[in-house]
Amino acid sequence: MTIDSHAPADTEAVGAALSTRLLQRGVRHAFVSLCGEMGVGKTAFVRGFASTLGCRGVKSPTYTVVNEYMGSPLPVFHFDLYRVADEEELYGIGFDDYLARDGYCVCEWSENGGDLLPPDRITVTIARCESGESDRRITIEGEPDEDSCI
Numbered sequence: 001m002t003i004d005s006h007a008p009a010d011t012e013a014v015g016a017a018l019s020t021r022l023l024q025r026g027v028r029h030a031f032v033s034l035c036g037e038m039g040v041g042k043t044a045f046v047r048g049f050a051s052t053l054g055c056r057g058v059k060s061p062t063y064t065v066v067n068e069y070m071g072s073p074l075p076v077f078h079f080d081l082y083r084v085a086d087e088e089e090l091y092g093i094g095f096d097d098y099l100a101r102d103g104y105c106v107c108e109w110s111e112n113g114g115d116l117l118p119p120d121r122i123t124v125t126i127a128r129c130e131s132g133e134s135d136r137r138i139t140i141e142g143e144p145d146e147d148s149c150i
């Protein structure tokens with residue numbers, strides 16, 4: 001699925017739409033990888049994604065690796081692996097434990113997660129467009145369809 005965004009609010013809305021679909025399909029467990037260069041809008045996407053679970057004040061967890069938001073009906077775990085040096089460091093913060101919990105993991109710079117990333121994941125790629133300074137193309141892959149959910 002590919003959607004065009006022309007402003008931060010659009011990107012937030014695409015994030016909100018994804019979490020809404022997951023909730024509607026009864027998905028209690030998801031890992032969302034956010035790909036795209038620095039400053040492209042990954043955190044903006046997460047802000048929208050988390051908003052449907054009632055989570056406010058989303059900002060980049062760059063210095064803490066993960067921010068936990070006690071959303072309803074599910075928590076959101078917002079990772080930013082930009083500064084994570086290796087898989088051992090990630091393991092050390094309990095990455096595996098987060099994956100095992102009910103809730104939605106959203107992960108910026110998941111490229112640094114290596115083999116610790118779950119194989120079943122939704123990949124969101126945000127790319128700048130030449131058409132305008134605020135234009136982005138957002139591609140969502142690996143989203144579970146209605147049939148694969150209970």
Ligand SMILES: Nc1ncnc2c1ncn2[C@@H]1O[C@H](COP(=O)(O)OP(=O)(O)OP(=O)(O)O)[C@@H](O)[C@H]1O
Pocket residue numbers: 005006007008009010011036037038039040041042043044045060108133134135136
């Ligand atoms: N269509 C758009 N969608 C999202 N952000 C946009 C858009 N147009 C402009 N922006 C601006 O781009 C910036 C995106 O910042 P954001 O922190 O979300 O990026 P990021 O990908 O998380 O960066 P980083 O890799 O540093 O974590 C904001 O300043 C926002 O206002």
Ligand SMILES: [Mg+2]
Pocket residue numbers: 042043060080108
């Ligand atoms: Mg960010």
